[in-house]
Structures are given as C-alpha cells and as structure tokens.
Amino acid sequence: MEPLTPSTRILQIIAGHWLSCSVYVAAKLNIAELLANGPQTVEALAAASGSHAPSLYRLLRALAAEGIFEETSKGVFSITPAATALQEDAPGNVKAFVLALLGEHYHGWGELLYSVQTGGIAFDHHFGTDIWSWYRSHPAEGLNFMKAMTAMTQYVDKAIIAAYDFSGFNTIVDVGGGNGALLMAILKATPAATGIVYDAPYVIEKTAEAIAANGLTNRCGVKGGDFFKSVPPGADAYIMKYILHDWYEEDAIRLLRNCSEVMKPGDKLLAFDAVIPEGNGPHPGKLFDITMLVATGGRERTAQEFQYLFEQAGLQFNRVIPLALPDVSIVEGEKL
Incomplete structure (x- = not known):
C-alpha cells in the first residue's frame, strides 16, 4: 500500500x-x-x-x-x-461518553481557538460558567457524565488493581470518588481494608445506594464536602482517579496539600492519571490534554510535573507505575 x-x-x-x-x-x-x-x-x-x-x-x-x-x-x-x-444497557457500552463528549463538551472543542489564543477555558467562554456549575444546573447531563466516567474507567479500575498491592492499607479515602466504583473494586480485592468515598454532596447522593447494592456498607462509607477546603483525616491511603488533571497547578497543589495536612508519615497518596512521555510518539494523554484545556482548564502532566505538584504540597514523589492501559498510570507519593 x-x-x-x-x-x-x-x-x-x-x-x-x-x-x-x-x-x-x-x-x-x-x-x-x-x-x-x-x-x-x-x-x-x-x-x-x-x-x-x-x-x-x-x-x-x-x-x-x-x-x-x-x-x-x-x-x-x-x-x-x-x-x-x-x-x-450493553456491557462495556460507551453511549454516555458519546453523549457527553459530543454533546456539551463539543461546544468547548468548537471554541478551541479561544483557549489556544488566550489560555482561557473554552467551555466557560461558550456557556458563561464553569463545567461543574453547569452540571449542577443541568442534573440530567451531570448524571450522564458520571455514567460516562464510570463506563470509561471500568477497565482502568481492573488495571489499577492488577498493578498495585493495596493490602497494606487499613483505610482508603477516595478523594473525588464519585459513585465509588474504584474504591469498591479495591475493597473487594482487599478484604481487610475499609474506605470512604469523598465528593461533593450532590455527587454522592446515590453512592451509598451503590455501596449497599455491592454489600459493602460495613466497610465503606460516604462523606460529602469540598476537597479544596478539607479531606477526611484518619486514613493511611488517599487515592484520586482523574481528579488532578481537572485543575490548574495552584488548585491541584491546594488539593494535594489538604491531603498532606491530614496524612501521617508513611501514608501514601496515589493519583491515577495519564502521564505524558517525552518525545513525538503518540499517546492518548496528549489529546486528552486538549480536552482538559477546553473543558476544565486543567492538564495532563509529565512525571516531572507531577513531582513538582507533590513536592509543593509537602509530599515525596516516589514513582510512576505504568498500567496495561496506555492512557493512565499510577503516580505514587508519600508523606515523610
């Protein structure tokens, strides 16, 4: 050819x-x-x-x-x-993702030129509000977006559990954990651990129902709050999947610092995000990075950029653990 x-x-x-x-x-x-x-x-x-x-x-x-x-x-x-x-209702379907990314997110992509020329958030420019406020005022689309994230990350959850040993943790807080799918999968694979799904109150309204449906009520709780103000203390592991990439450096550091302030020496923080490699080769994170540019103002990051965030928040940057899926890795930090 x-x-x-x-x-x-x-x-x-x-x-x-x-x-x-x-x-x-x-x-x-x-x-x-x-x-x-x-x-x-x-x-x-x-x-x-x-x-x-x-x-x-x-x-x-x-x-x-x-x-x-x-x-x-x-x-x-x-x-x-x-x-x-x-x-x-088909197993592994991507319908919710299609409706979100080619629905409300499509308008942000249509304003990509604005973001590239100004550094501003195209979604905000188009709708006159940030994406999280927009979802709060459009609950049907907000619920669909949550379904989209759940559907698109079910394979990621399996890859995370296969690549990392959670058995050394007693209590795990899933910061921005949404419907709790990742934490529930971890707890099922780690019978001795307990956990808390922590997210905005409107997000976790149905999370407790999902936890009960999975038979984990005695081991997994929910807590509503603003992770930019505080996170629940008392855990020895804090995890966040597809959270840091939503935010500018200042906000990402503030979130990590809130975790660092309640962590004890030896406690771990695990971020599950794309880690962009150096060079010109293709990587899913490079296009997801443009999605962050137009939709949230956040970004996908290199290992060096994650290290900067962690150290600015008072955490030691330990390592990046690649997964079987190329679009996400485990970034491990630790409280000294």
Whole structure:
C-alpha cells in the first residue's frame, strides 16, 4: 500500500470528525436501542425517534458504510456488533461518553481557538460558567457524565488493581470518588481494608445506594464536602482517579496539600492519571490534554510535573507505575 499523501491524511482526520458527529446523533436518537429486537424500516425508526425519515436514512447509510448498523435490504437497518456499544444497557457500552463528549463538551472543542489564543477555558467562554456549575444546573447531563466516567474507567479500575498491592492499607479515602466504583473494586480485592468515598454532596447522593447494592456498607462509607477546603483525616491511603488533571497547578497543589495536612508519615497518596512521555510518539494523554484545556482548564502532566505538584504540597514523589492501559498510570507519593 502506498503511503498517504499529506492532504489525504488531513482529509481523513476531517472525515473522522464527520463520523463522530454522526455517531452522536444516532446515540441521541436511541437508534441502537430501537434495533435491539430486530431489523426495522427507516420509517419506523424515524417515527419512534422523532426524526425525518429521508434524512435519518442518509445518516444510517453513512454509518452502515463504517460498520455501525447494516442496511439489510433497501431502507431496512439492523444492529451490528459495533453499534451495540451505543446501547445503554450493553456491557462495556460507551453511549454516555458519546453523549457527553459530543454533546456539551463539543461546544468547548468548537471554541478551541479561544483557549489556544488566550489560555482561557473554552467551555466557560461558550456557556458563561464553569463545567461543574453547569452540571449542577443541568442534573440530567451531570448524571450522564458520571455514567460516562464510570463506563470509561471500568477497565482502568481492573488495571489499577492488577498493578498495585493495596493490602497494606487499613483505610482508603477516595478523594473525588464519585459513585465509588474504584474504591469498591479495591475493597473487594482487599478484604481487610475499609474506605470512604469523598465528593461533593450532590455527587454522592446515590453512592451509598451503590455501596449497599455491592454489600459493602460495613466497610465503606460516604462523606460529602469540598476537597479544596478539607479531606477526611484518619486514613493511611488517599487515592484520586482523574481528579488532578481537572485543575490548574495552584488548585491541584491546594488539593494535594489538604491531603498532606491530614496524612501521617508513611501514608501514601496515589493519583491515577495519564502521564505524558517525552518525545513525538503518540499517546492518548496528549489529546486528552486538549480536552482538559477546553473543558476544565486543567492538564495532563509529565512525571516531572507531577513531582513538582507533590513536592509543593509537602509530599515525596516516589514513582510512576505504568498500567496495561496506555492512557493512565499510577503516580505514587508519600508523606515523610
């Protein structure tokens, strides 16, 4: 196969943008769910999804050309393995992630030029408020975003547990732990440990229910609060997954310092984030870093940048532990 010309390479990237927008519309219209019980005509799909049938046909024809849905006869479409990833109840689905990243986050990407020219947050510029306040005032989208993070990190949780021995800890506080999925997975793998999921009160409203459903009420509690003001004391391990990358240096240091102030010598702090390698090679964190630029003002960081944050907060930077997944590593720090 001949190498791509420079122009063809750029045009392929643009076509990927068109395709991702098409996937978003199919997810928003619940097409994969509507096809769960068998093929349907485009007219039936349009009626059920509130769509314009001729236009929906054009969308599904384009997606079928990419293996997302299949046109089994003229105007009749069926599900494909790829399309099951857009079914909300399918194991390992990414529907919530698609709806978030190509929904509200899409507007931030559309203002990327603003962020690059000014250093400001494109999401805030577009909506007139920061992303966390926006989610508080749009609870349905906020719940979907939480589902998206849960779905996209279930494999990360498994990789974390496989790569790190948590058995030496008595109590683990998951700072910004959301619905508690990571901490519950750790506790299931570490029967002697207990834990606390710590997050904003509106976030953890349903976390206690999830903990009870997993049979961990006696070993795992919840606590609401603002981690920029304080974190619960009394643990020997503090963990945070995809938290530090949300914040500017000053805020990240403040959060780490709040942890450091309640830690005892020998206690560990574990951050689970992308760690950007040096050089020009591809790495998922390099594009996630642009997501942070436009959405939160945070950033993905190199090992040296993590070391700076930890030391500024009064913690020793110990090591970076790569995981089987390239988009996240374990950054370990310790209170001296």
